[in-house]
Amino acid sequence: MLLIDLLGFTLILPLLPSILEYYGKTDHDGIYQSLQHSVAWFADMIGVPSVRKYNSVLFGGLIGSVFSVLQFLVSPVTGAASDHFGRRPLMMLTTAGLIASYALWALSQNFGIFLLSRIVGGISKGNVSLSTAIIADLPSPRARSKGMAMIGVAFSLGFTIGPMIGAYFASSTGKDGSFFLQTAQLALVFAVSDLVFIFLFLPETLPRQKRVTSISSTFQNAIDLLSPVALLKFSAVQQRTDSPSPEGMRALKAIALLIPAFLIIGWANTVLVLYIGLLFYSFAAAIVIPCLSALVSGYGAANQKGTVMGILRSLGALARALGPVVAATVYWLAGAEVCFTVTSFTFLIPLALLTIPKVKKSE
Structure with missing residues (x-):
């Protein structure tokens, strides 16, 4: 189910630079040019060379940040709603939103409609946090x-196979307005297939007797679901339980491995050394996300797993929205060595947080 969703989501990745270039030449509704001016101003401010490929990367990053900001806002709310209505109805609703997003992409004749499709997709992408909430409903820590490991596998396969499929379909067409049509239609087929699969085969994992009884109580502290500070404190979670320690230890080791990985990447002077750093990074990243997800799934009451996993997904989306902007700024102002060195030392923060004894529990 999640793999099908991720295949549809990642089809666009290799096409995004070409799509933006196409709309830059053909779009005249003012939206593209307005965003382009903002990107150019940011590039001048941090000293990015006036080269088209860098501009395309920054512009694509802006579109990606909009998508992530919407996930940051929607994921905890979607998760909290699933604590009341159940996982299955929300999964169907978010998947229907993705169908609408891909349909808009297939029909987009100008940049405004394409941007709308990305906005609808960002709002509807809460299904990833719902997938983790479904896993968190399982009673056994093992x-x-x-x-969570299977979710990690789905992400790895999706982000490996999906872009390859998207690039293949795009390469078989010209560069006119239809060069992305087949890819968009395929993403639509994936989303429809996912909805059919959910309808036919996905059981409800949150029984009615375990759900939040009042929807008003679910959303009465909306600030706890939208404020970054409150999210970092998991303020919306009313109760915590002891999390399984093996996942925490594995996450600690994986995060510790990210420190030398980033240092090797930043200071690499040959392609071989760069590949070694990327190997360490890939290995650590493949471990840390599933382990942290499993660790966090042990928090919260039984009827709050949607809220818990939604907050986790929301914080990840916030990092994906702000991280590239901050890193790009440091990279162009201070160089690759300083950028990756500073970033590597930031991993000491989660290392410290994971090693601090949890002596206090929420009431």
């Missing part, structure tokens, strides 16, 4: 860990 089963939760295995489920």
Whole structure:
């Protein structure tokens, strides 16, 4: 189910620079040019060379940041809603939103409609946090860990195979307005297939007797679901339980491995050394996300797993929205060595947080 969704989501990745270039030449509604001026101003401010490829990267990053900001806002709310209505209805609703997003992309004749499709997609992408909430509903810590690992596998396969499929379909067409049509239609087929699969085969994992009884109580502290500070404190979570320690230890080791990985990448002077750093990074990243997800799934009451996993997904989206902007600024102002060195030392923060004893529990 999640793999099908990720295949549709990643089809656009290799096409995004060409799509933006196409709209830059053909779009005249003012939206593209307005965003382009903002990107150019940011590039001048941090000293990015006036080269088209860099501009395309920054512009694509802006579109990606908009998508991530919307996920940051929607994921905790979607998760909290699933604590009341159940996982299955929200999964169907978010998947229907993705269908609308891909349909808009297939029909987009100008940049405004394409941007609208990305906005609708960002709002509807709460299904990823719902997938982790479904795994978090499992009563066994071992089963939760295995489920989170399978989600990690789905992400790896999706982000490997999806872009390849998208590039293949795009390469078989010209560069006119239809060069992305087949890819958009395929993403639509994936989303429809996902909705059919959910309708036919996905059981409800949150029984009615375990759900939040009042929808008003779910959203009464909306600031706890939208404020970054409150999200970092998991203020919306009313109760915590002891999390399984093996996942925490694995996450610690993986995060520690990211420090030398970033240092090697930043200071690499040959392609071989760069590949070694990327190997360490890939290995650590493949471990840390599933382990942290399994660790966090142990927090919260039984009827709050949607809120918990939604907050986790929301914080990840916030990092994906702000991280590239901050890193790009440091990179162009101070160089690759300083950028990757500073970034590597920031991993000391989660290392410290994971090693601090949890002596206090929420009431």
